[in-house]
């Protein structure tokens with residue numbers, strides 16, 4: 001799918017990472033997740049405890065996620081088992097309904113999507129805990145990017161990279177295709193500097209979340225997603241100028257993209 005870059009971008013779509021973006025790092029979920037991943041590597045894959053932390057770090061940095069790295073270097077395990085192990089015991093109780101974020105999202109009449117490396121169960125659970133699950137048109141998650149049967153155009157990539165995930169460019173291109181999304185009119189929010197950098201390289205307008213300083217590749221930086229309105233008042237003024245301010249609620253039919261097998 002090809003898009004034309006416009007010299008006067010006007011946002012049509014807001015694309016959000018989930019973890020540490022739609023809720024803060026201080027929730028403790030990320031740290032707990034890392035601990036669970038390390039435990040999985042030791043308990044389920046038999047990796048030596050000595051050096052496992054370093055290996056996790058190397059795989060994460062080189063392959064985007066530890067899971068992708070483990071598969072790339074030859075470990076075999078069931079994806080669902082991995083996800084339930086690393087996400088199953090996260091402190092979801094730390095995530096509380098977020099009416100501030102909910103109101104911000106609902107007051108913006110743009111397309112809104114979530115784009116996460118997390119699996120469907122985790123993403124749905126977290127969004128429900130935050131009470132924002134009905135604020136999005138679509139969720140692009142692990143299963144969306146990694147259907148049981150891949151289309152042929154990713155076959156070459158999969159030989160060396162068994163898992164498709166951010167920050168790989170192919171993950172972004174897939175998301176654009178699946179959601180029919182034009183990167184040049186999309187504002188992308190993510191806490192990961194490398195996701196932001198790939199996002200920028202494929203045409204997105206980028207917002208680094210959780211930091212007050214911009215980095216190479218980020219057009220903006222936001223300490224908290226709650227600061228959206230201060231950082232982008234034009235999003236709301238555009239609504240008012242158009243006199244079309246409306247509330248979009250995707251009531252009771254959150255669209256979770258899953259693999260479809262013929």
Ligand SMILES: [Mg+2]
Nearest residue numbers: 017019020191
């Ligand atoms: Mg994140």
